Amino acid sequence: MIAFYIPGLLGDILIGIFILFTILNLIVAFNIIFIKDRSTSSTWAWLFILFIAPVLGFCLYIFFGRGVSKRKLYKHYRKDIEQFDDIINEQRYQVQEGKIQSENPVVNQHHDLVNMLLTRQPAFLTDGNDADIFVDGHELYDKMIEDIRQAKHHIHLEYYVFELDGLGHRIIEALEERLEAGVEVLLLYDDIGSKKLTMRQFKRFRSLGGQVEAFFANKLPLVNFRINNRNHRKIVVIDGQIGYVGGFNVGDDYLGLNKKFGYWRDTHVRVEGKAVDALQLRFMLDWNSQSKRERLEYLPEYFPVKEENGDVAMQIASSGPDDNWHEIEFGYTKMINSAEKSIYMQSPYFIPDNSYINALKMAANSGVDVHLMIPDMPDHPFVYWATFYHAAELIDSGVKIYMYNNGFIHSKMMVVDDQVASVGSANMDFRSFELNFEINAFMYNEDIAVQLREAFEHDVTLSTQLTAARYEERSFWIKMKEGFSKLITPIL
Incomplete structure (x- = not known):
């Protein structure tokens, strides 16, 4: 009797699990179709997965399929960008009236692109920037570390991948040197992209006054329910005067030292000029969304007056799952x-x-x-x-x-x-x-x-x-x- 009873019990349990996840998947499917604002292709892809693998599909959705609320993530967004309202609104008016004020002929020719990037995001246009292009990791990080060692007031870094290997240690050593000189240093890394990092590794860095935060950090050990929405941005701002943005992360892989990938070909930009204000704004928005300490205030020291030494007009554009405008x-x-x-x-x-x-x-x-x-x-x-x-x-x-x-x-x-x-x-x-x-x-x-x-x-x-x-x-x-x-x- 026992031999027949156990399979029957297991069968009942399996049927119960199947029914439970079928109900849960119907709820998820309703949410995907009628509540979430997804593309048609994304909607069908999720419905396909939920249908062919009910249990696995539900688990995948919990980790990969949920959305992000801008209202919750950037609680102070409106207040944080209000100091830029005058320049943004004035530029929007100029573009819409066909009166954009720029000595750059390329800007005038592509004023419709300028306008589109301004319409829904604070991607204000800046003139007079100096920009240097880097396509090699060694050249990029040699220059960046040189700039870090010259910092006088603050260094803000934001990376998807930050590895504490050879390159990572070189950067941390340069940052710790500036911390000892009284410079403010903030580092924001993505918790999934930099999965090997732990706060214990920053013991000396933090003891010197450095601050570190993980973007969408784990709520439970080894479990992160935000696997699908990661901070892929790469931003460095030094003294509000120099900025870096592009594709290079921090790690020996990006110096071409990984035997599997070999040489690493990427593109990064070093910026001096008013565009650095836009990089600073983006960093501060992201930092304040994750920081467990007091919010960064928008002080003049973070947005110093800049000289126009170049002829590159620039807009810094951001996007993310918190906004349906891509x-x-x-x-x-x-x-x-x-x-x-x-x-x-x-x-x-x-x-x-x-x-x-x-x-x-x-x-x-x-x-x-x-x-x-x-x-x-x-x-x-x-x-x-x-x-x-x-x-x-x-x-x-x-x-x-x-x-x-x-x-x-x-x-x-x-x-x-x-x-x-x-x-x-x-x-x-x-x-x-x-x-x-x-x-x-x-x-x-x-x-x-x-x-x-x-x-x-x-x-x-x-x-x-x-x-x-x-x-x-x-x-x-x-x-x-x-x-x-x-x-x-x-x-x-």
Whole structure:
């Protein structure tokens, strides 16, 4: 009797679990369809997962599918940006009236892009910036550490990945040196991106007065319910005078010291000028959203007067899951639609929606010379094969696709008509456009645009072109991986 009783009991338990998760999934499905403001593709992808794997699908949704409330995350957002209201409102009026005041001819030519970035976000336009482009990690961090060692008042850092390896220790040592000199140092890192970090590792740093916070930190040991919404931004602000933004994280991998990836090709920008105020604003908003201490106040010391030593006009655009307005995605798309001659793009992950794909196809079929560069090796298998599939989709329209062979390309860059360029943390994929917190610099300057285009052309010599014939030669197994990756594209 016992032998028959146990299977029956187990069966009842399993049926009960199945019924419970079916009910829970129906509630989740109702929420996804009628409450959450998701794209159609994302909605169908989640419904597909919930339907084919009820228990696993529910667990995945709890960790990956929930949204973010701007009201809760940035409680003081309105107060924090009010000091910039005058400049933002004045610029919006100037652009709408066609009276934008800029001596930069590229700004005047692309005033519609300026206006779009201003409409829903405080991406105010700044003139007179000096910008330096870095495509090599060694050169970037040598310069950044030199700048850190010259800091007099404050150093603010925000990174997705911050590894305490060789490079990380070099930076921490430089920061601790400035802490001993009385400089304020704040470090905000992403809890998932920097999963190897613990507060114990910052014992000396904190004893010297340094402050460290983790973005969306674990609420329970080894469990983080915000896996899907991460702070992917990379920001450094020094004395309110120097800023850094781009794709490089902190770690030996980004110096090309990882044998798996080899040379690490990325793009970063060093900025001096009024655009640093926008980077400072973004850092302070993020810091105040996570800090367990008193909020940072918007003191004049954080926004000092700056000299105009350059000729680069710039807007700092941010986006994240806290806002349905996908600022950076729309900025990229607007650049594509404005192109008359050429488009150059680099992104390690290329998984955009159909509107983005169609914009590129229309540009190429209109005679615009369109180039896209992606990696020739995966760091995330499903993402890589989805990227491979979406890139190949453009070949028939005449888009030139290059696969970078000299290590791993992590650069997130777009250049249009040798005039406008964007460099930042946002990949050209669903995750960067809708799920992660991102930041990009949109730059209006022909010299910067040409410099980035020439860097792209150099990378072409280290790449293999993906042609239609080569794509058709892929194996059946690759086609299978592409097919599965395509199904889950909206949640990658």
